[in-house]
Amino acid sequence: MIVLTDTVDASADRVLDLIARRFGGVVGLDPARVEIDREHGRLAYQGGWWYRGExxxxxxxxxxxxxxxxFNVAGRGSRWAVPLANKFFIGFRDRTTAGFRELLREAGQSN
Incomplete structure (x- = not known):
């Protein structure tokens, strides 16, 4: 649904640690899952009925x-509803982009 990419002056470990801290304390009504693969520099957060961010x-x-x-990971029967529902969540793409830019800004700050 959305792909954002950019570079930052920070180590990969620092960036991955920052992302892990952001999602490590997520609390909500729906069960959420965080997967971290440090060896390959990957983190995934999946929660709610449709959302997966990698x-x-x-x-x-x-x-x-x-x-x-x-990614839209809704089940086959409700997959079609995600784009429709997100039209009601006006600004989803802008908020996602702003959060990504903030992550890069914070990662690039000196320790």
């Missing part, structure tokens, strides 16, 4: 590339 963090030419993908 981050891929790789070192590239002295910088770190961060790619964020949002």
């Amino acid at each position: 981050y891929e963090v790789t070192e590239e030419a002295g910088r770190t590339r961060v790619t964020h993908r949002v």
Whole structure:
């Protein structure tokens, strides 16, 4: 549904740690699952009835590339409803992009 990618002046470990902290304390009514694969620089957060966000963090030419993908993982019978429902959540893409930019800004700050 959405793919965002950019680079930041921070180590891959720092970026992955920051993402893990952001999603490690998520509390909500729906069960959520966080999967972290540090060896391959990946983190996934899945929650609610349709949302899965995946981050891929790789070192590239002295910088770190961060790619964020949002997937519709609703079941076959309700998959069609996600784009319709998101039309009512006006600004979803803008909020997702703003959150991604904030993540990169925070990751690029010195320790």
